Amino acid sequence: MQLPVGWNAFVLYGNPEFIQDEHTFFGGYNLTIASTSPFKAGIYTQVAVTPGAGYRASIAWGAPNQPDLFGRQLGIDPTGGVDPNAATVIWGPMHWGEGRILNYPPPDVNIDVRARALGETITVFFLTDHPQTASYDLILVDAIALYPDESAPAVELPPTATPTPEPAIEPMPEPAAEQVAAAAAPQAVAVQPEAPAAVYVPPTNTPTATPTETPTAVPTDTPTVTPSPTHTPTLPPTATWTPLPSATPEPPLSIEKAQAQAVSVARAFDLRSLLFLGGFGFGGALIFGASWGWLHFRRRS
Numbered sequence: 447m448q449l450p451v452g453w454n455a456f457v458l459y460g461n462p463e464f465i466q467d468e469h470t471f472f473g474g475y476n477l478t479i480a481s482t483s484p485f486k487a488g489i490y491t492q493v494a495v496t497p498g499a500g501y502r503a504s505i506a507w508g509a510p511n512q513p514d515l516f517g518r519q520l521g522i523d524p525t526g527g528v529d530p531n532a533a534t535v536i537w538g539p540m541h542w543g544e545g546r547i548l549n550y551p552p553p554d555v556n557i558d559v560r561a562r563a564l565g566e567t568i569t570v571f572f573l574t575d576h577p578q579t580a581s582y583d584l585i586l587v588d589a590i591a592l593y594p595d596e597s598a599p600a601v602e603l604p605p606t607a608t609p610t611p612e613p614a615i616e617p618m619p620e621p622a623a624e625q626v627a628a629a630a631a632p633q634a635v636a637v638q639p640e641a642p643a644a645v646y647v648p649p650t651n652t653p654t655a656t657p658t659e660t661p662t663a664v665p666t667d668t669p670t671v672t673p674s675p676t677h678t679p680t681l682p683p684t685a686t687w688t689p690l691p692s693a694t695p696e697p698p699l700s701i702e703k704a705q706a707q708a709v710s711v712a713r714a715f716d717l718r719s720l721l722f723l724g725g726f727g728f729g730g731a732l733i734f735g736a737s738w739g740w741l742h743f744r745r746r747s
Contacts, residue, residue: 448464448477456489457485459484460481460484460487462576463480464478464479465477470507472507472588478585479574481579482582482583484576484577484579486575486577487573489572490528490572492569494566494567495563499596500596501561501563502559502594503570503590504558505520506588506589507547507586507587508585508586510584510586512580515579515583517540518540518542519541520538520557520572521559521570521571521573522559522570522571523569524562524568526565526566530571530573533603536559539557560595560599562598562599564603570592
């Protein structure tokens with residue numbers, strides 16, 4: 447927060463930056479207040495003045511980059527207070543829109559403010575209101591001054607509430623000496639003779655004969671037995687089984703059939719044996735013939 451010498455910052459809402467800059471119309475340094483979000487803030491200074499004298503606050507430079515998004519306003523607290531929300535602050539008109547040169551001959555915009563000092567110090571406020579932002583918005587501020595001005599009207603401060611005094615509590619009067627002595631003196635107590643105590647004799651109760659009651663026989667209920675219905679069990683129907691046909695036994699093996707089977711097996715065996723022997727002999731003949739031919743061929747060669 448870089449502020450001009452002798453000035454202080456105040457922020458009503460938002461988070462603006464206070465920067466020392468070099469873009470003023472008059473040359474040299476100026477104050478730049480900038481932010482990327484809305485804010486309402488400003489600066490103030492206290493000035494020693496003559497009590498009862500009139501003064502005028504003025505600003506010569508208040509140039510925003512978005513003129514329609516910045517309001518500019520001056521205020522004077524003739525009591526020297528530093529609270530911008532106080533009821534003692536007298537505010538001038540709020541200016542929106544174009545106007546880079548303010549209160550400078552020839553004046554573009556007149557946003558100054560006048561007031562009479564109520565003490566030896568008055569406070570000058572500069573306020574800028576930026577309720578919406580476009581991007582990174584800023585306003586350039588310079589040349590705020592206070593001039594003597596006897597045309598300033600008299601200051602009418604709001605009435606101060608006067609506290610209502612609480613009613614006084616009157617002390618209780620002290621009793622007189624005669625009343626105190628009379629209260630402290632012992633007082634005679636008249637003693638009345640006691641009356642004899644009455645003796646209480648309880649009355650004698652005469653017993654009264656109680657008539658004897660003849661008991662009346664209570665008739666006995668004879669239960670009526672209702673015969674239960676006889677349950678006749680019903681047997682389930684008997685399943686009917688269909689008998690399977692009797693198996694026909696195979697006839698025993700006869701001797702003639704056994705002999706015929708044995709002869710058939712023997713014939714099959716003899717035939718296989720002959721085929722085996724014939725094949726073996728034929729193979730042996732081939733081997734022998736090939737061997738003889740090979741030896742004979744070698745001998746001739």
